Amino acid sequence: MKSAVQHLLGIKDLHQEDISLILSTAKQFKEVLQRPVKKVPSLRDVTIVNLFYENSTRTRMSFELAQKRLSADVINFSASTSSAKKGETLLDTVRNILSMKVDMVVMRHSASGAPHFLAQHIPAAIVNAGDGINEHPTQALLDAFSMIEKFGDLKGLKVAIIGDIMHSRVALSNMYLLKKMGAKVKVCGPPTLIPKHLVEALQVEVTYNVEEALQWCDVANVLRIQLERQNQPLFSSLREYNLAYGITRARLEKLQQSITIMHPGPINRGVELDSDVADGPHSIILDQVENGVAVRMAVMFLLSNPNRS
Amino acid sequence: MRNILSGKQLALTVQRLAQHILEDQLTSSEIVLIGIQPRGVLFSDRLYQAIQAIEPSKQVNYGKLDITFYRDDIRKELHVANATDVNFSIENKQVVLVDDVLYTGRTIRSAFDALLAFGRPAGVKLCVLIDRRFSREFPIQPDYVGKSIDSLFSQKVKVFWEENSLEGRVEFL
Missing domain, CATH: 3.40.50.1370 (Aspartate/ornithine carbamoyltransferase)
Incomplete structure (x- = not known):
């Protein structure tokens, strides 16, 4: 160093x-x-x-x-x-x-x-x-390591970071790292959980449509909804969050290509990530x-x- | 710059060392050859190749060992780690450890520590291309030597290899 x-x-x-x-x-x-x-x-x-x-x-x-x-x-x-x-x-x-x-x-x-x-x-x-x-720098480094292990290089890799961007230190560290190493980053989540100034400053793309993010990416890094850091309701219910942004098998089956699923843990099963995706063949969560x-x-x-x- | 070994001479030295190792291990079922990263591996690659050329039927387990995490001067400066590739057990095996230049003996001392992470060998022998005599800081002596030389503390010895060849040159820098 x-x-x-x-x-x-x-x-x-x-x-x-x-x-x-x-x-x-x-x-x-x-x-x-x-x-x-x-x-x-x-x-x-x-x-x-x-x-x-x-x-x-x-x-x-x-x-x-x-x-x-x-x-x-x-x-x-x-x-x-x-x-x-x-x-x-x-x-x-x-x-x-x-x-x-x-x-x-x-x-x-x-x-x-x-x-x-x-x-x-x-x-x-x-x-x-x-x-x-x-x-959370070591998390971003181990995420990068896991992506390189799977894809060989970060350069040009399309990474979607999905979920609670606002309260996630994993998201911020990942965005810094991926941008520095030449990957393409798109963040996705409810508008209330994506701070506008932040994504502008970091020059990452934004979408509020999870299907669009999944269709675009090679890797989806799915984040935990951090209820303990939310002082006010930022979406109406966990059930609604799951319906709008949850990564389900049905959503993945609609894609033209298979994508790699990552999650920094702990997982809220059935909220941001369904069990059959978390434990599925494209998940590298335990490798992380x-x-x-x-x-x-x-x-x-x-x-x-x-x-x- | 002074020449120590060059061209055909170096190739013959490598072949002689290969012959010598084979002669010693004639009765054993296999040879375990482990080169020390990074520069020892350039030599051990060629030694491995020479052994196979002389005795193609002999089974040779060839590995590469990085000693960075075992060095005794780890706090002094930044050392960048290289790949270790030892995908076999050395338990109860005769191991030939290979490096290009033997100087203070500290690298070999570290290599012993690193080696033991892969099992308890029956014995370890040391093969070096160049032995810089009278400069040891640890009581370590080689079993197979390409050439012994006398050198000053201020001098550096470096081995240059030609690509895909046993030939090259060894020089004082």
């Missing part, structure tokens, strides 16, 4: 060559994960804290497994069982953890920009594991999860690599 890259806060800050280096390193780590001994000693001198201020299953387990495969020492922190409940500030918590000689912080937080704030105040390397509605470990190994390996003086 370029020496300027000290943290992974978002895809926005990365150059094309940084992304390529992460993805090519991840490919080598994926091979490591097929070996009888799936562990390398690269990070045995590195201690990492997983700081999760928001719930997570996949991302957290994936990071922890990646750290263990790299031989790093790992400590885990959940806000719900910690002194954050007693009112300790984020900065105080992290400073206390760092005084125990921790080198890297993997952080998820419900506030957008929390890892950026931390990066300005502490000397450790920071990996953003999702901040509010801003970015598998690739997540290799991609996160690459990110932490590369961030630990340069002289961090």
Whole structure:
């Protein structure tokens, strides 16, 4: 990674060559994960804290497994069982953890920009594991890795991102990454869930018609409806959302070509994605999860690599 | 720039090493050859080819090993990982590890660690094209040597191969 890259806060800050280096390193780590001994000693001198201020299953387990495969020492922190409940500030918590000689912080937080704030105040390397509605860079990287694995290259690949664009950090990170790597991006969802200024700034195409998006794309990355981030009703009901935007087998059967289905998880079955599509032959959802470990190994390996003086 | 090995001489050296490995492993059912990425593989590709040309009926398991994740200087600078391709078990096998230039021995030390991720070999032998004598930082010695040379710490030794050929040249840079 370029020496300027000290943290992974978002895809926005990365150059094309940084992304390529992460993805090519991840490919080598994926091979490591097929070996009888799936562990390398690269990070045995590195201690990492997983700081999760928001719930997570996949991302957290994936990071922890990646750290263990790299031989790093790992400590885990959940806000719900910690002194954050007693009112300790984020900065105080992290400073206390760092005084125990921790080198890297993997952080998820419900506030957008929390890892950026931390990066300005502490000397450790920071990996953003999702901040509010801003970015989820490792998810975009593993999505890209999975697409490259399937299609060979991102250049010219048509990717439809369907669903709750407004509240999705996965969508934002994916849009940044895909645009930087030369893919074509179209977002699709109810008008209330697609912020107009955002898609204009990122120069991605927009459609409010799911059939049109599916007909156009090679890959549909289907997003979860994030009810926990919606302070007001943005569509009338989950049932109506499913009827208008849900990816169903009937919708896929109408297409002239078969398309690849992705989802960052957790899936709301029967809302944005029907079960027979999620579990169907064109779904690479579990490949995404598998690739997540290799991609996160690459990110932490590369961030630990340069002289961090 | 000073020449160490060149042209036909290099091809003969590769063939001699192939003969030597075959001679040693005559009674074993197969040969396990593993080249170290990236530059050792350019040599091991040719060694593999030479072994097959001499003894086409001998089974040779040929793999490529990247040692980036096992290096002891991983924090000093950025090392870009190359592909590892060892799609067989080395459990109880005699392994011949192949690199082009043996210098401090640190790469080979790392390669031992990397190798053990694929099983516990019965034994490991080391084949190098060039042995830079008296410069080892670890107690590692080669079993098959193309040519031993004396060199200064400040000198660099590099092997250049001609495409699809056992020929090439080895030079001080």
